[in-house]
Amino acid sequence: MVQGSANLNTEINEKWLQEYVDNWVGFFKKQTVDGEVASYIPILAEADQEALGISIIGKNGVAIKSGNTEEKFTIQSISKVLTFIVACMERGLAYVLSRVDVEPTGEAFNSIMHLEITQPKKPFNPLVNSGALTVSSMLEGKTSDRKLEALFILLEKMIGYRPQINVETYESERDTSMRNRAIGYYLLEGDYLESDLGITLETYFKQCSIEITIDDLARIGLVLSNDGYDPDTNEEIIPRAISRLAKAMMLTCGMYNASGKFAAYVGIPAKSGVSGGILAVVPPRVRDEELPFLEGCGIGIYGPALDNQGNSIAGIKLLRHVANQWDLSLF
Numbered sequence: 596m597v598q599g600s601a602n603l604n605t606e607i608n609e610k611w612l613q614e615y616v617d618n619w620v621g622f623f624k625k626q627t628v629d630g631e632v633a634s635y636i637p638i639l640a641e642a643d644q645e646a647l648g649i650s651i652i653g654k655n656g657v658a659i660k661s662g663n664t665e666e667k668f669t670i671q672s673i674s675k676v677l678t679f680i681v682a683c684m685e686r687g688l689a690y691v692l693s694r695v696d697v698e699p700t701g702e703a704f705n706s707i708m709h710l711e712i713t714q715p716k717k718p719f720n721p722l723v724n725s726g727a728l729t730v731s732s733m734l735e736g737k738t739s740d741r742k743l744e745a746l747f748i749l750l751e752k753m754i755g756y757r758p759q760i761n762v763e764t765y766e767s768e769r770d771t772s773m774r775n776r777a778i779g780y781y782l783l784e785g786d787y788l789e790s791d792l793g794i795t796l797e798t799y800f801k802q803c804s805i806e807i808t809i810d811d812l813a814r815i816g817l818v819l820s821n822d823g824y825d826p827d828t829n830e831e832i833i834p835r836a837i838s839r840l841a842k843a844m845m846l847t848c849g850m851y852n853a854s855g856k857f858a859a860y861v862g863i864p865a866k867s868g869v870s871g872g873i874l875a876v877v878p879p880r881v882r883d884e885e886l887p888f889l890e891g892c893g894i895g896i897y898g899p900a901l902d903n904q905g906n907s908i909a910g911i912k913l914l915r916h917v918a919n920q921w922d923l924s925l926f
């Protein structure tokens with residue numbers, strides 16, 4: 596039985612919220628044993644299977660965090676949301692959408708199946724690997740470092756510092772990722788890549804290897820919750836139309852082939868990565884009762900033990916519980 600699930604109708608106080616969340620993290624941490632850390636990129640297999648942490652940052656300034664809060668981990672597939680945003684800012688929404696569709700696949704993130712059976716081979720969406728590689732190829736710049744510069748500038752605006760690439764993870768993925776190379780060749784055949792395949796893969800592997808924390812994810816989520824505006828200064832960081840589309844992509848395609856269930860049972864835009872991170876966005880909502888984070892918040896989760904779909908097994912359960920208790924769903 597999860598404790599601390601009482602109705603929060605009464606006065607909402609940060610200390611109470613902290614106690615609830617501590618309790619929930621303690622409960623769901625036990626479920627990490629049912630998952631497995633990713634091992635197809637060798638270095639990811641070294642992660643602590645039992646880790647679970649959450650950070651929630653509200654527009655009202657309330658910040659709650661609990662569990663394994665200090666770990667740095669690589670952003671992995673969550674980077675796909677950000678490179679999509681950068682490509683749209685650099686190349687324009689219409690152009691990017693002429694090269695990548697916005698349909699969920701219902702398949703694993705690195706599936707080749709659709710590229711093989713659909714004609715033209717236009718990638719289904721920017722959050723599966725085929726779409727993400729296409730997007731990385733579209734970033735401005737001739738080298739992978741030049742291509743990622745705008746991403747680092749965007750990240751710095753959102754999280755307040757310039758994050759680092761974890762070189763070991765980058766090399767580990769670069770030296771093992773045959774499947775991404777295969778996807779790259781399909782894209783080359785369909786004429787979807789706008790850069791040399793080698794540069795495109797290098798860009799993609801580097802973006803996946805950027806190291807962040809759950810606080811960073813919560814801050815990114817908060818900017819998206821605030822329609823792309825800095826929650827403190829109100830400066831536009833991402834144009835609203837692009838932030839809107841990024842959230843729509845997260846809601847429909849963000850949790851791999853569990854996206855439908857996640858939308859149904861949790862009901863907020865989210866994106867996961869194989870290192871066990873989840874970025875979630877809670878837009879402002881209108882309710883008759885007083886509930887936590889009514890003005891919106893960003894949530895970052897880390898729990899490297901994954902379920903069969905590649906999502907953090909305890910992280911998803913924790914997020915679902917928080918969303919149900921605080922009525923975070925959009926619907």
Ligand code: GLN
Nearest residue numbers: 671672704803868869870
């Ligand atoms: N680097 C990973 C890959 O493409 C990212 C995947 C993920 O987080 N799902 O294999």
